Amino acid sequence: MVDFSIEPGDLDHSFxxxxxxxxxxxPSYKVTxxxxxxxxxxxxxxxxVGIDILDRSVTAFIGPxxxxxxxxxxxxxxxxxxxxxxxxxxxxxxxxxxxYAPDVDPVxxxxxxxxxxxKPNPFPKTIFENIAYGPRIHGLARSKADLEExxxxxxxxAGLFNEVxxxxxxxxxxxxxxxxxxxxxxxxxxxxxxxxLMDEPCSALDPIATAKIEELIDELRENYCIVIVTxxxxxxxxxxxxxxxxxxxxxxxxxxxxxxxxxxxxxRTQDYITGRFG
Amino acid sequence: xxxxxxxxxxxxxxxxxFFIGFWRAKRLSPDNPRAxxxxxxYHGGYLALATALPAILVLMIWSAVEPRFIQAExxxxxxxxxxxxxxxxxxxxxxxxRSVATGLERLSPAEVAAAKANPRxxxxxxxxKGVVIASPPDAAIIxxxxxxxxxxxxxxxxxxxxxxxxxxxGFIFAFRKLSPNLRARxxxxxxxxxxxxxxxxxxxxxxxxxxxxxxxxxxxxxxHVSIIDFLTGTVWDPRFAGAGDTSGDGQFGLVPLLWGTxxxxxxxxxxxxxxxxxxxIYMAExxxxxxxxxxxxxxxxxxxxPTIVYGFFAVVTVGPFIxxxxxxxxxxxxxxxxxxxxxxxxxxxIPFVSSLSDDIITAIPRALREGSYGLxxxxxxxxxxxxxxxxxxxxxxxxLLAASRAIGETMIVVLAAGIAANLTxxxxxxxxxxxxxxxxxxxxxxxxxxxxxxxAFALGFTLFILTLGLNVYALYIVRKYRxxxx
Numbered sequence: 060m061v062d063f064s065i066e067p068g069d070l071d072h073s074f075x076x077x078x079x080x081x082x083x084x085x086p087s088y089k090v091t092x093x094x095x096x097x098x099x100x101x102x103x104x105x106x107x108v109g110i111d112i113l114d115r116s117v118t119a120f121i122g123p124x125x126x127x128x129x130x131x132x133x134x135x136x137x138x139x140x141x142x143x144x145x146x147x148x149x150x151x152x153x154x155x156x157x158x159y160a161p162d163v164d165p166v167x168x169x170x171x172x173x174x175x176x177x178k179p180n181p182f183p184k185t186i187f188e189n190i191a192y193g194p195r196i197h198g199l200a201r202s203k204a205d206l207e208e209x210x211x212x213x214x215x216x217a218g219l220f221n222e223v224x225x226x227x228x229x230x231x232x233x234x235x236x237x238x239x240x241x242x243x244x245x246x247x248x249x250x251x252x253x254x255x256l257m258d259e260p261c262s263a264l265d266p267i268a269t270a271k272i273e274e275l276i277d278e279l280r281e282n283y284c285i286v287i288v289t290x291x292x293x294x295x296x297x298x299x300x301x302x303x304x305x306x307x308x309x310x311x312x313x314x315x316x317x318x319x320x321x322x323x324x325x326x327r328t329q330d331y332i333t334g335r336f337g
Numbered sequence: 338x339x340x341x342x343x344x345x346x347x348x349x350x351x352x353x354x355f356f357i358g359f360w361r362a363k364r365l366s367p368d369n370p371r372a373x374x375x376x377x378x379y380h381g382g383y384l385a386l387a388t389a390l391p392a393i394l395v396l397m398i399w400s401a402v403e404p405r406f407i408q409a410e411x412x413x414x415x416x417x418x419x420x421x422x423x424x425x426x427x428x429x430x431x432x433x434x435r436s437v438a439t440g441l442e443r444l445s446p447a448e449v450a451a452a453k454a455n456p457r458x459x460x461x462x463x464x465x466k467g468v469v470i471a472s473p474p475d476a477a478i479i480x481x482x483x484x485x486x487x488x489x490x491x492x493x494x495x496x497x498x499x500x501x502x503x504x505x506x507g508f509i510f511a512f513r514k515l516s517p518n519l520r521a522r523x524x525x526x527x528x529x530x531x532x533x534x535x536x537x538x539x540x541x542x543x544x545x546x547x548x549x550x551x552x553x554x555x556x557x558x559x560x561h562v563s564i565i566d567f568l569t570g571t572v573w574d575p576r577f578a579g580a581g582d583t584s585g586d587g588q589f590g591l592v593p594l595l596w597g598t599x600x601x602x603x604x605x606x607x608x609x610x611x612x613x614x615x616x617x618i619y620m621a622e623x624x625x626x627x628x629x630x631x632x633x634x635x636x637x638x639x640x641x642x643p644t645i646v647y648g649f650f651a652v653v654t655v656g657p658f659i660x661x662x663x664x665x666x667x668x669x670x671x672x673x674x675x676x677x678x679x680x681x682x683x684x685x686x687i688p689f690v691s692s693l694s695d696d697i698i699t700a701i702p703r704a705l706r707e708g709s710y711g712l713x714x715x716x717x718x719x720x721x722x723x724x725x726x727x728x729x730x731x732x733x734x735x736x737l738l739a740a741s742r743a744i745g746e747t748m749i750v751v752l753a754a755g756i757a758a759n760l761t762x763x764x765x766x767x768x769x770x771x772x773x774x775x776x777x778x779x780x781x782x783x784x785x786x787x788x789x790x791x792x793a794f795a796l797g798f799t800l801f802i803l804t805l806g807l808n809v810y811a812l813y814i815v816r817k818y819r820x821x822x823x
Binding site for chain 2: 169178
């Protein structure tokens with residue numbers, strides 16, 4: 060099989076040409092991946108993928124089921140470490156530091172790189188305790204008032220505060236699906252991560268709840284580097300600035316979202332976005 | 338024909354009827370099997386059931402009613418001087434009649450004539466055929482016995498006739514109904530459902546029967562001893578009751594027994610809960626799958642060891658060991674004590690705690706753990722703050738089930754706890770439990786009419802209420818927890 064991963068040099072070049080308007084400073088990359096391969100036991104799920112991800116923007120990973128996009132996403136916070144038999148090679152730099160270096164504890168990585176999962180997974184605790192969980196274990200709040208401020212701010216940023224302000228001591232699992240997902244986003248924001256990973260965050264939600272989450276993602280973009288995996292190409296087109304297309308474990312094409320959807324270079328990308336397969 | 342022969346014949350008839358029905362159904366629509374509402378097998382089943390079921394039901398009822406009817410009939414014809422006697426004497430006479438009747442059946446006609454002529458000869462003849470009777474039977478007894486035998490044989494003939502009639506009639510009736518439109522499947526399934534219902538009601542009715550019988554005996558006990566004295570008395574001293582002595586002088590205070598039971602169970606939980614829970618956490622969270630698949634069955638094997646073995650393990654090993662450790666430390670610990678019984682019982686119930694808790698912890702969705710890891714929590718933080726709180730209701734349920742097992746446990750405490758009904762806080766002393774006292778009150782040759790023996794039922798009933806309450810509560814908690822994740 061041909062290796063379609065993009066050479067670092069190529070990418071930098073094309074990226075600079077397409078994404079950076081003339082006269083502005085060089086783009087700041089939050090995450091840089093080089094030659095990343097992932098194995099589940101004997102099976103290789105991802106082949107030499109390299110990518111640069113911009114800060115304060117939304118990058119979407121699209122591709123058919125089993126193409127490796129979620130696997131790649133889970134490399135960014137070393138979530139694959141929790142799966143028995145999973146092995147990651149290559150290097151991933153977050154803010155210039157290799158998170159797979161031997162002296163790095165995955166726990167520290169995950170505090171800097173937050174994650175929102177496919178299915179809303181609030182803890183069976185109160186809404187307040189759900190948000191306070193992260194700040195507590197990382198000792199982010201010096202006092203009770205501090206903690207309350209973090210909780211309120213996180214809920215506000217996640218656009219959930221007005222809906223739940225009267226029942227912060229109610230069960231998090233008692234919220235609707237969309238509210239639960241925003242609670243999970245608030246929970247991730249509460250530990251002030253640098254990057255937020257979202258693994259198909261709307262796949263379990265109805266269209267109205269999805270619209271709210273997408274709106275929220277667009278707002279969060281101003282402060283965070285967001286990477287979102289989605290099955291829904293319209294969603295990728297709506298929320299992301301850059302899009303990467305994965306196929307069979309290879310990164311096929313990565314460019315601005317407009318470029319990918321209007322003028323894809325690779326035949327497979329074209330086939331996928333026009334609905335010929337996937 | 339005897340009942341078993343009859344039942345066997347009916348069974349054979351049913352099998353034959355099945356094949357006839359099967360064959361007949363195939364012939365009903367040879368070209369188009371789909372025209373049949375039910376598959377041929379159901380037609381066969383229908384015919385078999387129609388043949389055998391009514392006859393079997395009638396036979397069952399007949400067999401249940403028959404002995405009473407025959408007894409009443411024979412009893413009314415006993416000689417007047419016997420009938421004037423007490424209920425016990427009539428019963429005694431009927432026993433002799435039954436023995437003689439059995440003996441008569443084994444004699445040849447010539448011997449019967451000899452027996453009738455001479456009571457002593459009759460006794461000797463019966464003895465030679467294996468029927469021993471206490472005194473030479475007089476003519477009246479032999480006459481009654483003959484009446485018994487004749488009614489019995491009449492009843493047998495009638496039974497056979499009725500069963501044969503029902504079987505033949507049922508077969509013909511059902512055979513004439515066989516047609517492509519016959520809903521044979523529905524009929525057969527109705528019978529099967531009735532059978533399933535009967536099976537499940539056996540379990541429920543047995544439970545109800547046990548509870549009721551214990552309840553009635555307890556009520557009988559409370560007519561001797563006031564229920565308040567029983568529940569609040571602090572002295573257990575039932576006194577020995579000789580046969581026929583119904584004067585209840587003893588004191589039946591439940592409190593020391595209940596205290597002993599709860600104290601030992603508490604010590605057992607003190608041993609089992611930490612060990613079981615930590616083992617469960619290790620198996621569910623840290624152990625390699627291969628280790629888990631080996632360790633879990635090994636732990637569960639603890640539950641398969643007979644409790645009597647635990648009992649002598651306690652007496653032979655743990656008791657002396659604790660006694661030795663105590664004497665080294667300058668403490669007087671009795672070999673049979675709260676500690677000994679509690680520790681061994683704790684070991685016994687470890688698997689109840691560990692295995693159930695392990696299942697519950699493993700059932701916590703992976704998504705919850707990932708949510709916690711995703712926020713930068715370590716594995717131990719995740720276990721302590723997310724997994725265990727989420728699993729807590731289930732774990733509490735597991736502990737309650739283990740507790741109810743501990744409270745009802747008998748053999749370990751019989752051997753290891755002692756028999757002195759002490760009301761003490763000192764775990765080094767021996768106490769006794771409800772179950773131990775039930776055993777000791779019922780051991781030996783006793784009549785069930787004195788409070789000394791009847792108290793066992795009151796104790797049993799108390800125990801039943803206790804464990805039932807715990808079980809119901811535990812199941813309620815476990816179920817409530819299950820609803821959260823499904």
